[in-house]
Amino acid sequence: MNYQRYWYRYRSKIICLCTIFIIFYISYTSLHHVTKRRFTFKNGFEQDYIQEEVNKYLQIKNEYQLTGIILHWKRLTGVQQLLRTMLDFDDMFSNIIIWNNNPTINLTFQDLSIDSNDRVIIFNSDVNIKDLAKYRGCALAKTKACFYADDDWDVRLYARSLYSHFLLEPTILHAITDQFTYFTNLMWSFFDETIDLHTGFSWIGCGSIFSRENAIRHLEYLDYFLDNDEHRDMMPQGDQFFSIWMNQLPAQFNGRMLHSDEGASSSFENFDFESVQYKASVLSIQILERSLRSSQNSELFERKRASNTLVTYTKSPCSYNDKFIFFTNCLPIDNLEQIPFDITTDIKRGTRANLPNMPNCPYKDVHTFFEAFNTANAVDNDNKTCWKTHRYIKSGDFYGIDFQTIQLNRNLSFSIKYSHKKSLQKSLEISISLDSYTWISLPQQNQSGIIYRKHSKLVIFHTNLFPYGFQVFRFIRFMSLIDEERVFRICEVRLID
Secondary structure (H helix, E strand, C coil), X not given: CHHHHHHHHHHHHHHHHHHHHXXXXXXXXXXXXXXXXXXXXXXXXXXXXXXXXXXXXXHHHHHCCEEEEEEECCCHHHHHHHHHHHHHCCCCEEEEEEEECCCCCCCCCCCCCXXXXXXXXXXXXXXXXXXXXXXXXXXXXXXXXXXXXXXXXXXXXXXXXXXXXXXXXXXXXXXXXXXXXXXXXXXXXXXXXHHCEEEECCCCCCCEEEEHXXXXXXXXXXXXXXXXXXXHHHHHHCHHHHXXXXXXXXXXXXXXXXXXXXXXXXXXXXXCHHHHHHHHHHHHHHXXXXXXXXXXXXXXXXXXCCCCHHHHCEEEECCCCCCCEEXXXXXXXXXXXXXXXXXXXXXXCCCCCCCCCCCCCCCHHHHHHHHHCCHHHHXXXXXXXXXXXXXXXXXXXXXXXXXXXXXXXXXXXXXXXXXXXXHHHHHCEEEEECCCCCEEECXXXXXXXXXXXXXXXXXXXXXXXXXXXCCCCCEEEEECCCCCCCCCEEEEEEEXX
C-alpha cells in the first residue's frame, strides 16, 4: 500500500519533469533552427530580416529621444548660438533645457533672443553648482537621453553621428574630442579582469550623449561617496567621476572641432580648478577599484561590459556633412586592454601627470604619429591628408564606414581613395551589416558594382549594382584575412551624389 502511494506521488513528479523537458527541447530546437536559418544568409539579407532590423532601430530611436542640455554662465552669445543649433535640429531634440549657473542673472527668453518656445525650458539656479548642473539638468528631462555640449563648440559637425552611434549602445557614454584629448583619454583607461574593472575617462564638453538613467545614477553616486566634509568640495567636479564610475569604456570619436573665441571663462571661474581636478581624478578610480574589490560594495557599480564592441573602436565623423562615420579596430595604442593596472603604483594614470606630450611618456612617438595620421584625415574632404596604421597589418584588422542608418533605397554610391598597395586593397574581405553584430561577406565571385581604378588608387561603389540581398546595409567593413608587412592608408571617403 505504501509502495503504491509513493509510486503515484513520484509518477506525477516524473511526468511533470518530462513535460518540462519536452517543452524546453522543442523550444530550444525551434529557436536553434530559426537562428541557424536566419544567420546563414547565403544569398544576402532577406527582406523580412531587413524589415525586422529597421523596426528595431525605429523602436530604440523612439525610446531614446533627446533632450539638449545647455549651461549658461557668462557666455550669452555662445548659449544663443548653441540653442539655435539645437532648435534647427528639430528631428533630433525633443526638448532643450537651459540651466543658468549664474545666480546674478535671471535668464529669460528675451535674453536668448527667441520667442517663448514649448520645447525650451529655462532653469535659473540660485547658486553656481558647476558640473553638477549638467546631470541635474538631464535628470529634469522627459526623454531617456541627453545631449550635452559646452556653449563654445559648434556641434553641427558631428551631432547626427553622435546620436546614431548612441543608439547602437545606449547604456554607455558617447563623446567627441580632438585628437590630443582622444589619445589622452585612451591613456586614462583602466582594466583588471579579476575584479571586472573595464573603464576609461572621457571629456564630455565638446559634445556627448548619455542616458538620463546614467545621469541620475551619477548624482546618487556623488551623494553616496562625496557628500561629506572630506570630499564635498569635489562634488562640483562631477565630470571627473562620471565616465569612470560607469565602469564602461566610453565610445569616443576624434574629429575636426570648431571652437568659438568668446572671451568669458567657464563656470569654474575663481576656483582652484587644477588642484581639485587632480584630487577628483585620483579619487574616482580609487573609489571604483575599492568598491569592485570589496564584498560589501561589489554590486554597487556595473560589472558586465557593454556588448557592442564596435562602439569602442577608433572613429571619426565626416567633418563636412556629418552623414557617415569612418571607423577601425586598429587603435593608436596596441593591446589597450592588456595594459596592467595596479592601484598602488598607477593611481595617477588618469591625471595631468600622465599626458602624451610629456618627455617620459611611453606613447609619445605613437601619439605624434596619430596626430599626423588619425582617422579624421580620412573624412575631411582632403586627399592630401590620410589615416594610416602605425604598425603592420594583422589578420582581423579592418576599417569601415557607418552610414548612420540602414540604407533602404539601394542606391548608395561612395568612393574610397587609398594610398596603400593595390594588391592589399583587392585582397580585403568586404562584408556588410545592418546592426554591427551580424556580418555577411560579399561573394568574391560576384562583386558587381565595385570599380577599381588602379592607376588613381580609387575604389568606387554603386550598391544598386551589388548582388541582390547585399544592396541594403548600414555598415561596410574591409578586413585583412592574413598578416601583412604593410599598413592601411586611407586618404578620403566620399559620398557620390
